[in-house]
Amino acid sequence: MAKICTDYKQIDRLVELGFDLSTTDMFCTEDGGASNFPICSSDGEKHYREAWSLGALLGLLPEVLKSEGKYGRSFESLHIMKEQVEYGCWTKSSTWSVMISSPQGELVDAAFHMLCWLVDNGYLNPRNKGI
Numbered sequence: 001m002a003k004i005c006t007d008y009k010q011i012d013r014l015v016e017l018g019f020d021l022s023t024t025d026m027f028c029t030e031d032g033g034a035s036n037f038p039i040c041s042s043d044g045e046k047h048y049r050e051a052w053s054l055g056a057l058l059g060l061l062p063e064v065l066k067s068e069g070k071y072g073r074s075f076e077s078l079h080i081m082k083e084q085v086e087y088g089c090w091t092k093s094s095t096w097s098v099m100i101s102s103p104q105g106e107l108v109d110a111a112f113h114m115l116c117w118l119v120d121n122g123y124l125n126p127r128n129k130g131i
Contacts, residue, residue: 005108006052008029010112014052017119018127023060024050057111061085065123080107 005026012031015021023090029053052060063078079086085103100117102110120126 003108004107005053005058007051008049010109012016013116015089016111017110017116018050018125019060019115020126021050023056024052025056026051026053027034052112054108054111057108057115060113060115060126061118062124065118080111085110 005027005028011028011056027048029048058080061078073112084102084104085107086099088099100114102114102117104110115124119126
């Protein structure tokens with residue numbers, strides 16, 4: 001079954017980077033379960049955390065990177081594929097040139113890794129809603 005939202009470790013990292021929990025749209029459990037509503041046990045204890053779905057993560061990714069960031073260049077376009085997220089630009093010879101590419105795997109994980117990379121390298125500042 002495909003992963004549909006961030007896990008506890010990813011939630012912690014995104015919050016540490018400055019992403020606001022008000023942008024989450026799901027709940028996850030410690031064992032990796034996911035739900036659209038809070039999950040409580042019969043003892044009334046909270047057994048969930050707010051999480052980002054794939055759609056919410058993709059919504060946080062800018063379509064175009066206008067900032068030049070750490071590498072001194074901007075990129076024209078975001079491409080989302082089945083297992084990967086990448087930014088690149090078209091060259092003068094009309095070929096697509098990939099500039100930044102996430103690891104392949106679950107698309108939720110790819111979007112998470114790309115968001116972290118963008119913040120870590122100065123292309124995105126979630127505390128300022130972009131750069």
